[in-house]
Amino acid sequence: MGRLIAVLLFIAVLVPGVLLARAWWLAAGRRAVAAGGVELAEPTAEGARTLLRQAQYGRRVRLLGLLVGLAGIVGSVVVLAEASVFLWVPILLVGLVAGVLVAEATRPRPRWKMSSPPRRPRLGELISHWLVWTMRVTVAAQVVATVPQWRAGELSDAVGWAALVVPVAAWLLAEAALLRAVVRPLPEQGADVPVDEALRTWTAHLVTAATTVLALLPLGTLLLREGIDPDRVSKGYDFLPVAFVAGGFSALAAGIAVAGFLLTWLRPVRSSTPALTR
Template identity: 65%
Template sequence: MGRLIAVVLFIAVMVPSGLLARGWARAADRRLVAGGSVELVPPSEAGAAVLARQARHGRRVRQLGLVLGVVLVGVSVVLLAEASVFLWVPALVVGLLAGVLLAEATRPRPRWAAGSRRPRRGEQISPWLLWTMRAAVVAELATAWLLWSGGSLDDGVAITALVVPAAGWLLAEVALLRLVVRPLAADGADVPVDEALRTWTAHLVTAAVSVVALIPLGALLLVAGVDLGDRVTDGVDLVPVALVAGGFSAITAGLAVAFFLATWIRPVRHAAPVLAG
């Protein structure tokens, strides 16, 4: 009976990762709509220039993120020698995601006339995805702090687990705030371009921070579950099972969001209008 309860609990805890993947699949549909709207009406010269400028900016900053990842790999080799081999991929990923977040948080202001209407958050991204990202960051920070306080994490690992998600969250909130304080474009031909750029930024930063929070959260939950599983208790202890299941669920969700993040990296482009001719 205890094993059956553990299996049911494991499956139940895995459900949120499936729901999150479904939410991002719907976000992919929003991406298609936003990108397709750019093709319906040709943008002005200012709008076309903004598209090219934003694409160049994002590419350059993401390249700096790749350089940062390589530097982190070098630092880990110097500090940890052979033990750093397991940190090469995480270091590169952190650098790349830092580049994504910096690129979106420092987007140059579009050089077109601004209108009077300011966009609403729900027009850019589903609030459910946004608040899931924030909850994942809070959960990761709380878990890292508790494990550090309990002596289950080394100081270096704990500080990294606290600083990296917190810094990413801060950059994401800066990028999201810039999206709602800046009015929409005044020229009707540039409005679809403006909305598409905002949609891209909102989903990029939300996905990047979700990955930064969910995968470390999953690893921390697995550590906590294994530590608790080593205890000798009377009867069936479901807490370690729930922690391990939660760890697998968070890692699975983080990998799913990473897949969708890769599809949002491509910049907004404009080709010949689909209604032309």
């Protein structure tokens, strides 16, 4: 009976990760709608220039993030030599995702005329509230999982600081980008509204996915470490390690899945000949 309960608990803890992956899969429909709106409405000259500038700016900052990640790898080799090999992928990942976050949080404002009186979208029109709150809860869970292990001396100072600073900094950048997305007024010209909505939708999903990835992957690692710690194994059926292991696998799998969806959102918003005139 105890084994059956452990298996059921393991499956139950995996469910949130599956639901999160499904929610991001459904978000692809919102991306298709936003991209289709840009295709159906021919933007003004300023709208077309805005699309080009935004795409170029995003690529440049993401490239800078890649270079920072590569520089971090070189620095780790200099400091830790062969022991740094296991840090290469995490450092590169942090650099790449940080580039995405900084690019979206610091995007230049469009130069088109704003609506008067100003009209602004609601966050729920750009991205599912469930995805945004999942990001926030995941960051909070990462902090809660890190602090006890750090205080107990199970994590070195370098690992503890990294596990706290990286997701919290990502969350702050994401919140700044989301705030900018809803505070900026809509454009005055109706032809530019689909372009503006698509840019906001892209930003909201990119920063939410990026922050979720930077929180889920270390959270999963810490939960797995907690669950397989031999010092915590007791006689009989101890369900807490099972929950930790299942939660760790769920967080890692969900983080990898969200990272895959993040890659699909990196393609910039494009406008070509309107579909109705083809």
